[in-house]
Amino acid sequence: MWRLVKLVDDICLTLSKIETLHFFVVKYTSAAASFDSIFETAWVVFYTDPNILFLLNCSIQREDFKPIVQKTSCWIRICTFAAMSENLVISQEADKTLRYEVLLPQLEALIDPEVGAVANVGNLIAAMRQTFDWWWIGVYMVQNNMLELGPFQGPIACTRIASGKGVCGSAWASASTILVPNVDEFPGHIACSSASKSEIVVPIWHESEVIGVLDVDSQYLNHFDATDQHHLEIVARLISKCYAL
Numbered sequence: 001m002w003r004l005v006k007l008v009d010d011i012c013l014t015l016s017k018i019e020t021l022h023f024f025v026v027k028y029t030s031a032a033a034s035f036d037s038i039f040e041t042a043w044v045v046f047y048t049d050p051n052i053l054f055l056l057n058c059s060i061q062r063e064d065f066k067p068i069v070q071k072t073s074c075w076i077r078i079c080t081f082a083a084m085s086e087n088l089v090i091s092q093e094a095d096k097t098l099r100y101e102v103l104l105p106q107l108e109a110l111i112d113p114e115v116g117a118v119a120n121v122g123n124l125i126a127a128m129r130q131t132f133d134w135w136w137i138g139v140y141m142v143q144n145n146m147l148e149l150g151p152f153q154g155p156i157a158c159t160r161i162a163s164g165k166g167v168c169g170s171a172w173a174s175a176s177t178i179l180v181p182n183v184d185e186f187p188g189h190i191a192c193s194s195a196s197k198s199e200i201v202v203p204i205w206h207e208s209e210v211i212g213v214l215d216v217d218s219q220y221l222n223h224f225d226a227t228d229q230h231h232l233e234i235v236a237r238l239i240s241k242c243y244a245l
Helices: 096-110 117-132 166-174 226-244
Strands: 003-006 022-025 039-049 052-061 070-072 075-077 136-143 146-153 178-180 198-206 209-218
Touching (some): 096 117, 117 136, 146 209, 166 178, 166 198, 166 209, 198 226, 209 226
Antiparallel strands (some): 022 039, 136 209, 178 198, 198 209
16 A cells, blocks of 8 residues: 655655655646646656655746756756556545545546547546545536436436436536535435435536536435535536546
């Protein structure tokens, strides 16, 4: 199991006892961006042995695109970058907030501009369920004035939901996140699975229009909170980006 050591911006690392330093970047600027305007914040993972990860939130600028890591007086600066692979680097022992913070840049790195929304969103959904082991997670996208089932992970689900119906339809109609501690107490709840006990639904926006919802269900009561809402709303923006490519 990985042990995570979270670092803040511009951390000074003591390297005197570190013989081998490896790294890879899990968030990067799209190649389509203007090279002259590149200034991107990145999560960079340094690892010194198979059991320790150092996470550094740093900046990548144009002059840093060189094939080496520069080390000056124990300060580490990033000088190159590469897209992460499809393997997630997540510790299940970390608390929820840290898992979100480590996962989000990896989700962004998974988005491939050369493939369609179904492939990209499918990977995002799979990565989130792998990280949090929720009962069900997926998206419903607006099609012909209905919410229609999109990529998901979990048991079979309802395929179409009308505006204002259930938690998903209500989140769409109100254009706001709905957090439900106990689905049995939500008026008009659509029970696609009796095993679902709590739920959070987040609108997916494109410009000023709700184009779908991100739906997450848990088999436990009162499973979701403000931390989930904050981070899942960021995920919803990544999903919107997939449909805009």
